[in-house]
Structures are given as C-alpha cells and as structure tokens.
Amino acid sequence: MEFLLVGLEETLNITTILIIAGSVFLGIFFGAIPGLTASLGIALLLPFTFGLGPVNGLAALLGMYVGATSGGMISATLIGIPGTGASIVTTFDGYPMAQQGKANRALSLGVFASLVGGVISMILLTFIAPLLARVALMFGPWEYFALGIFGLTIVVSVSSNNMLKGLIAACLGVFITMIGQDPVVATPRFTFGFGQLEGGFSLLPTLLGFFAISRFFMDVSTTDKLAPAITLDNKYKVFPPLGDIKKSIRNLVRSSFIGTWIGILPGAGGSIASFLAYDRARKASKTPEKFGTGHSEGVIASESSNNSVTGGALIPLMTLGIPGDMVTAVILGGLLIHGLQPGPMLFSNNAEIVGSIFIGLLFATILMFIIQSGLMRYFAKIIKVPKHILLPVIIVMSMVGTFSANNRIFDLWVLIIFGFIGYILIKNKFDLAPLILGYILGPIIEKNWRLGLMATNGDYLPFVTRPVSVLLLTVAVLSILYPIYKSKRAAKKSA
C-alpha cells in the first residue's frame, strides 16, 4: 500500500488540487448539459493536458470523469432529461421529487449518494487492482489476445441494441487501425503510396471526429426545445436530511458495490449499473410501491451506483490495459499520450502514477461533493445554455485540440471525415461505442495473436489450452451466441 503514500505525495499540492477542482467543475458542466457526455469532455480535454505532465494531466481527466458522471443528475432532476446516459434512472424519482417542490432535497441526496458511491468504489479499486495486477503478470500474449476478443464481444452484445450493427461498428473501428504501420513489424498497410497515411489515424482526430464533430452534423437537424427547468429556492442545503441517510445506509452500500462490479465488467457502464441498483433497491425496500413517484431511495440507488462505476471501470484499464467502457477507452488514450502503458507492469514501473490515480480519484470525488454542494444554484442555470453558443465552442476546441497534438493539418481532414462518417452511422442507428472499442482493441488482438504464434512457431494450441485464455474465449463466444439464442426463443414464443 506504499504506492498510496507516494500518490499522496505527488497529488497533495496546490497546483494539482486546483487542476482537479477546475476539471471537476468543467465535468459537472458537461454532465449537466444534455447531449454532452463524459467521453466527449475527456476527449476534448485530452490535448490540453499534454503540457501538464502525467500526474496533473491524468488528474484533470479523472476530475472530468467524476464531475461529468455526477453532473448528469442536475438536468435529470430539474428538467427530467438525463444529462448523461448514466443518469437516466435518476429521472425516475428525482424529477417527480422536483415537481413536488423537493428539488433541493433530491439534489442534495443525489450529491451525497455520489460522494459515498465514489469513495466506496475508490476503496474497492485500491484493494482489487493490485491483486489483479499480480495475477495479470503471469499473462502471455495468448491471454491478452483472448482478453481483447472477450472485451470486444461483451461490448458488442451489451452496449448495442442491435447486435449486427454493433459488430459492424466494431469491425469498422478495427479497420481504422489497419491503415498505417502494422503493430508488430511496422509493415505499411493500405497507405496507397500516401506518406501521411503511414502514421495511421491517430487517437485524437478519431475520437473527436466520432464524438464531437458527428454531433455538430447531427444537431443542425434537431431542435432544442427543452422543458422549462424547475428553479431552486435560495435555501439550498449542503447536507441532505439525516433521517433520509440513516434509512438508506444499506441501500448506499449495496448500490455502490453493484456499481463497482458493473464497472469492472467490460462494456457495461453507468446506465446498466443504475438500472440494476434501482431494481435491487426496490426489491429490498419496505415500500416498493413508492419507487417512481419521487422516492428518495430511488435517487440514492441511482446516484451512488453510477458514480461507483468510475472506480470499477479503472480496474481492468489499469491492471490489464483493457478499457471497460467508452470513457475508460478515452482515458486509456490519455495514459498512452503521456507515455504510460497501462497493464500489470504499470504497478511495478510507475507506482507513483498508480498511487496518484487512486488519490486523484478520491480528491476528485470529494471536490465534486464540495463544488456541487456550494455552487448548485448556479449549475441549475447552465443547463439552458443555447446550442448555437455551445456547439461552436466545441467545434473550435476539437479543431484546435486535434491540430495542437501533432501540428498536422492532415489530422484536421481526418477529424472532419470521421465526423461525417460518424453522422451517417448515427443516422442509420449505429452505436459508436463498439467502433471506438474496435479501434482500441483491434491492435491489441492482432499484436498478441501474432506474438503468440511467433513464440510457438505457429502452434495454435496454447490459445485453447491455457486455462485463462480458453475461459475468456468461451465466455466471448457465449456472449455473442446467447442473445441470438434468446431472441430466437422469444420469436418462437410469440409466433
């Protein structure tokens, strides 16, 4: 546990704390505005963290992550529209509470539940991650190949409502990485003689193109008529009523454990965690009929679980180098850009970074609580920022951010083209999460397949005889086949 002390040493200074506070603030802003997500916020922030160094740069990304995850509840409660996907469940009880004139209570409960969820998941992260890293040290290319396949299939089967389109999106993501040098011996592929293509499509234009620019094209066709927000009165209390908290200690702890567990599983994110926690809370409640009518337990279950996903999602990222969801895929990019290779070696080579990520996450959670509690009245107003001010800022930030990373105009062309492709895909009801994961996992899968074969002189057997590898591959195959089987059976039943 000495890495925590080192982390504390690295993080406990005015600059780092101010950076975390600032990015948490921005994150709450991103979370609160419907349509702006945590992944977009982190992707936009990424290029501006280059100059900060790894500790401060990662602190900024974590602050954005924590802030955005929690900020989503502001619009969920006040206008009944979730600011991020993770706060959908908060609308079930938060919005009715606000309509009944209890907006203050709903928000203070939500902020408090977010704090508890964040802290519990951070504690679990501190215990689980080093253990898993020790196990992962024994992994060879065979296990990593299986992990990549596992990650990809789980994501496709869970995060997309149309599995076929999810698979196609993942394929397209993999193809983006095929262009340029191959990951093992750097043979140029599909460059068609263009020198610019040899470097491949880098992370920033790809991410920002699919997240930010595609929205720019989407939003020219949508109107932004939001429901009038419920206003907060001036007596916003920082702490929720003690009675409410006392009654829900079990609920808080259970939901936080559910959230952390869901966070660890690849593919499943905040929205699934909060649905599950809400369901469990209703089943365990003495008054299940009150759920959905503005019940405080519902808000607590949703907000503690979706915030505890943050710590859980960092576990596979840091120990295995495999991102569990969209947001951690972007954070993975952040680690790589700062020259850090996530995986079990991170714990032995960069213990100070590991420690500062843990401590940074804790600080971000506490600062999120302080900032939200103190400034709630002002955040309640920003959800009405008009689109024609917001989008131009995002576009300009994407362009400048992309350009500044490599000072290449070529990256800007890529940004716009990918944005347009993203727009076409969204229009045809494709989910872009599998695409980004294909982009991240594709090279991991290919590299380890080839390294594995080279190590055994072309013998395929280790892929299916090494226990961890065979287990992961079996789960991967099942996760694709099970939904098909289930829908076939459902079709038979209805016929």
Added chain:
Amino acid sequence: MMNSDRILAVVLFLFSVFMFVMSFSIPPGTLGTGTAGPSFFPQIWAVILAVLSILMFIKSAPEDSEYTHKGLIQSLREYKKVIYMLSASLAYIFLLGILGYIITTLLFLIVTIPVLAAEAKVNKLKILFIAAAITFSTYVIFQHVLNVFLPAGRIF
C-alpha cells in the same frame, strides 16, 4: 426499394471486398508469415465485415426503414444543411493555413451559427457578437494560457 440501411450494407460490402483485394499487396513480414504475417488480420476482418454486411442487407427489409415513412422533403432539407456544414468545415481547414486562426474562425462561426440557431431566431448583430466573443476568448485561452500553437496563416 433501397432504404438507407441497404445502401449502407452495399457500401460496406464493396469496402470489405476492396480491403480484401488490397491486402494481397501488403508486403510479407520479415518476421512471421502466413497467419502470423501482416496481411492475415486485414483479410480475416474483411471477410467478417463482408459476411456482416450481407446479413445486414438481408435483415434490413425495405419496410423497416424510417426513410420510407419520413417525408423525403424533410430529409432532403436536413441533408442540405449537413452538406453546408461539411463544406464550411472543409473550407475552414483549407483556409486555416492561409488566413490564420483568428480570421478563419471568425468567418467559420459567422456562417455556421445562423444554421445552428435556426429555431432560436438570433439577430445578425448578436451572431457577430457571439462569433467574435468565442474567437477571441478561445484565442486568448489557447495561445496565452495553455500555450497551444495556433496556425498563424501565411499572408500576415
């Protein structure tokens, strides 16, 4: 009838065939050949994508399409706006290296904000003000606070 999912399926199929064919011109790796070589994965993924796009073509029966229900005029008007935005973005990149960050950004915002604000009916003076405010505040933040290198343009 062709709906947009079918058209996309055909495009994806052609793309996968193209990638499959092109993968044969990848030079063989110095280390590892055959299934461990650099052209094995592009071929595997191309085959997977081809199969998936055929499945998508079959599954996207014309009656499933939203575009057969939605008014064609509406989607055409929407596409006109999207093409407008796309051209504006491409022009922005093209001009960035010539006119520099401030002028290009200002111009870009002046032509795109009215489209984004279509429903809100913002008057011209306000658009100019918003565009100028965004341009200068981002310039100051990027250039002087974050020390980000911005293209200065060639003509100044």
